Amino acid sequence: MIAARGLGRRFGDKRVLRGVDLDVADGAFAVVTGPNGSGKTTLLRLVAGLALPSEGELHVDVTRERIGLLAHDPLVYRELTALENLELYGRLYHVPERRERIGMLLERFGLWEARHERVAAYSRGMTQRLALCRVLLHDPQLLILDEPYTALDAQGAELLDAQLAELRGERTFLVSTHDPQRVRRLATSELSL
Amino acid sequence: MIRNGSGDWRRVSYLSDVGALTRKDLLLELRARDTLPAMLLFVAAVFVVFHFSLPAGSSRLAASGLLWVAIVFTALLALGRAFVPEREQRTLDALVLAPCDRSAIWLAKSLATLTFLAAAEIVALPLFELFFHGLRGSTVAGVALADLGICAVGTFVGATAVVTRARELLLPLLFLPLAIPLVIGGVGASVVHGPGRYLGFLGLYDLLFALLCWAAFEYVVVE
Numbered sequence: 001m002i003a004a005r006g007l008g009r010r011f012g013d014k015r016v017l018r019g020v021d022l023d024v025a026d027g028a029f030a031v032v033t034g035p036n037g038s039g040k041t042t043l044l045r046l047v048a049g050l051a052l053p054s055e056g057e058l059h060v061d062v063t064r065e066r067i068g069l070l071a072h073d074p075l076v077y078r079e080l081t082a083l084e085n086l087e088l089y090g091r092l093y094h095v096p097e098r099r100e101r102i103g104m105l106l107e108r109f110g111l112w113e114a115r116h117e118r119v120a121a122y123s124r125g126m127t128q129r130l131a132l133c134r135v136l137l138h139d140p141q142l143l144i145l146d147e148p149y150t151a152l153d154a155q156g157a158e159l160l161d162a163q164l165a166e167l168r169g170e171r172t173f174l175v176s177t178h179d180p181q182r183v184r185r186l187a188t189s190e191l192s193l
Numbered sequence: 194m195i196r197n198g199s200g201d202w203r204r205v206s207y208l209s210d211v212g213a214l215t216r217k218d219l220l221l222e223l224r225a226r227d228t229l230p231a232m233l234l235f236v237a238a239v240f241v242v243f244h245f246s247l248p249a250g251s252s253r254l255a256a257s258g259l260l261w262v263a264i265v266f267t268a269l270l271a272l273g274r275a276f277v278p279e280r281e282q283r284t285l286d287a288l289v290l291a292p293c294d295r296s297a298i299w300l301a302k303s304l305a306t307l308t309f310l311a312a313a314e315i316v317a318l319p320l321f322e323l324f325f326h327g328l329r330g331s332t333v334a335g336v337a338l339a340d341l342g343i344c345a346v347g348t349f350v351g352a353t354a355v356v357t358r359a360r361e362l363l364l365p366l367l368f369l370p371l372a373i374p375l376v377i378g379g380v381g382a383s384v385v386h387g388p389g390r391y392l393g394f395l396g397l398y399d400l401l402f403a404l405l406c407w408a409a410f411e412y413v414v415v416e
Contacts, residue, residue: 049415050286065292075287077217077278079224084217091213092291094206118224134287 001026001142001172002047006056009042017042020056022191027169029186032176034193040176041072043193044146047174060142062172065093068140070148074131078120082111082130085119086137093138105133109159124151132160143167145175149182157182210293214301219308221278228274232267232313237320239263244324256325257332257383261376263317264336265343265369271309272347273364275302276355285355289414299348299410307344314340327383331392335382338395339375342402346371349406352413374398 002024009017017039024030032040045051047060048069069075076085083102090098106112109129119127128151135143149157161182164173168186175183180190222228243259279285288298314336322328347368354363375398381391 048290050289063292064290067290069286069290071283071286073283073286075284076282077221077284078282079221079278080217084220088213088217089287089291092210092288092293094292 001028001061002030002174003059003061004047004056007043007046007053007058008055009039009046009051010054017046017193020191020193024172024174024189026172028188029164029168029173029183030175031180031183031187031190032174032193033178033180033190034176038193040193041146044069044071044144044174044176048144062142065138066141068135068138068143070131070135070143070145072146072150074119074127074134076119076127076130076134079118081116081118082106082122082133083115085130086133089134089137095138101137102133105136108163109133110155125153125156128152129156129159132163136163140171142172142174145173147177148175149177149179207294207297210297211301211304214288214293214297215304218275218302218305222305222309228271229309229312231274232270232309233316235270236263236267236313236317239266240317240320240324247325253325253327254384256321256327258380259325260321260327260332260383261339261379263321264314264339264379265372265376267313267317268306268310268340268343268347269365269368271306271313272343272351272368273361275306275348275351280355280360285414295411295414296407298414299352299406302352303344303348303406306348307340310340310344329383331388332379332383334392335379335388335395338382338392338399339379341399342375342395343372345399345403345406349410349413352410371402 002022004020004022007017007020007022008015020043032043034040042051046053046058048067049060049064086102090102095101106115109132111126111129111133114122114126119130122130132148148160152160164183164186177183240263247255247259279288289295318328318333318336350367350371351364354360354367357363375395378391378395378398382388382395385391
């Protein structure tokens with residue numbers, strides 16, 4: 001599904017990614033590790049199509065409506081409620097049976113009771129849970145997750161573990177993390193930057 | 194949703210995307226209330242300043258010019274705020290990644306800005322009449338046509354500027370030169386006896402620039 005050869009990215013004079021080779025097959029669970037500033041987020045943005053490589057080749061064999069990106073930022077509007085945010089994205093992705101799907105995800109991630117509250121009033125952990133709902137809303141084929149455990153408490157992390165385990169094999173994952181131990185049991189390959 | 198043919202479905206889907214995005218922008222303004230009140234205060238303050246700075250007995254022509262200065266700078270306030278939620282919460286990435294046509298983002302943002310500008314003008318134009326007694330039907334028609342161009346071009350330029358570090362500088366620097374034809378057309382429509390030529394010019398500007406911005410927006414938001 002993803003094939004990269006000699007992938008590199010510069011920002012002006014600064015090279016943030018250099019000579020990355022990556023192969024991720026359909027249904028694989030690829031983990032990207034590396035210290036801060038090693039280019040993990042840049043690699044994920046390149047694969048998501050939000051940036052273009054400065055060098056090398058990248059082929060991503062999936063259309064953008066089948067990509068789910070959990071970025072460093074939650075990518076939700078703070079002045080809207082959880083329900084309004086998911087309604088917006090549900091409409092843009094033309095999610096079938098949108099209301100039911102939104103309700104199911106909010107229930108699963110423990111946000112149903114807070115669905116009418118503005119995201120600005122959410123804790124960082126709740127916002128991350130909402131971001132996960134947004135990512136899963138349109139049932140993407142390729143899940144690109146940048147530090148998905150950030151800000152999650154133990155219960156939230158367990159929920160995410162269960163969700164990843166449920167989808168493993170059925171969906172393709174590209175996950176960056178500082179804590180590879182957490183997802184190692186799910187991983188089919190690991191790339192260290 | 195109508196699904197009797199791919200073309201129909203696409204059109205309905207496009208309009209549904211524009212509707213969802215416009216609703217989002219209007220809802221954000223309703224909650225935050227930081228664009229429209231600022232525009233109203235600004236335009237009222239500008240008219241008061243103009244009222245006292247324009248010498249007594251000045252011509253209606255001078256007042257018409259001032260109206261257009263006020264409109265362009267009030268619009269600039271709205272345009273400067275247009276992409277603030279997307280910048281602060283980095284949600285432009287999510288919108289760009291969504292499967293909707295990227296021009297829907299531009300169109301929705303333009304419609305929301307047009308709503309704010311029209312709302313400000315509903316207060317501003319009677320205020321102008323109160324202070325300067327120079328409002329004509331052709332002026333109102335000129336303002337309506339110029340609004341379309343201002344919002345189409347300004348939203349496009351706003352999206353270009355928002356990803357740069359010097360966005361506060363870049364927006365007026367890019368927008369004001371592009372707004373000059375609108376000011377010429379608007380002032381012309383406000384002061385001449387046969388304003389048809391100027392209104393036609395404004396309509397042509399709107400059509401041409403709306404098409405250009407609609408077609409080119411994808412290249413602005415995608416690296």
